[in-house]
Amino acid sequence: MSNDTKPAGTVEPPRTLDGQLCFALYSANLAMGKLYRQLLAKLDLTYPQYLVMLVLWERDGITVSDLGERLFLDSATLTPLLKRLQGAGLVQRTRGTADERQVIVTLTDEGRALREKAADVPVDVFCATGCEVDQLVDLKGGLETLRAGLIDYNRR
């Protein structure tokens, strides 16, 4: 569970797989992805597609860039994904009128309706974790702090 004994006052970075935060993050994310794949199968959504829908259910009619900023993804990932959502009839993509470079992503009636069918997903996820609420709240906070630090660093 804990690290090896370490000399006081020294930070000893781990050399083992299980000692690394990155692997805990990586593998927990894989496990979460597998859970969502299972839960979202009945909605015919993938996990990233679900995240896009979450954004659109919050704020409909946003640009690809805005979606990307929200999800930390770029157009190389979003464009094909949005085309698949459009193919599934959940989303419409239209060029902006004011600025024709932009593409506005809009929910269809079907896309809006899917929100109800997805309503119990978060509850199912919570149950699947088998964790206490407080623990998950702490975890979420820690992840957000980590993310902020990494993004800060990634932007040099």
Next chain:
Amino acid sequence: MSNDTKPAGTVEPPRTLDGQLCFALYSANLAMGKLYRQLLAKLDLTYPQYLVMLVLWERDGITVSDLGERLFLDSATLTPLLKRLQGAGLVQRTRGTADERQVIVTLTDEGRALREKAADVPVDVFCATGCEVDQLVDLKGGLETLRAGLIDYNRR
């Protein structure tokens, strides 16, 4: 930072993207991946390839299955990845003698030597997080607990 006000005694699952643990996990993992891509570029390793090397540096000469069990990945992911590592001259793949179904993955001298060149990666990662050690230790523990719960659930 915190959720909306919630009625006492009720767990109210969030409906917003930022309210979801899964998104914190997903996006922190993306940010971590970007950091590793940057740090590993000079080693000509991808992030998953680095994780494989971490395992091999701990225990050389293991099967593809063992690797998969350790990393929560299957042969469909590992086989092409290992072929690329072999192409890079870091790894050798040989059929097991006792059981010819198995493939034993072994480090080459070059693969072993790479360990030294990768020695400072964990330190760099720690610095990049901008977090306190205690915070990261807590986070790692929380992620491992979450992972355990999810894996338990995923196995029905």
Next chain:
DNA sequence: CGCAATTCAATCGCTTGCAATTCAATACCG
């Protein structure tokens, strides 16, 4: 105004991740 710099989305090429399937080798059981 006119032209260079920037921005936005799309595209290409590559590497994961995984469900489903295949094929060979081994284990199991009557």
Next chain:
DNA sequence: CGGTATTGAATTGCAAGCGATTGAATTGCG
């Protein structure tokens, strides 16, 4: 022993992610 079940790795097909580039629209600056 012989045949079936299981196991291990590989393969196929698809959906992310992302670096790098492209092309078109807009901005900005002299």
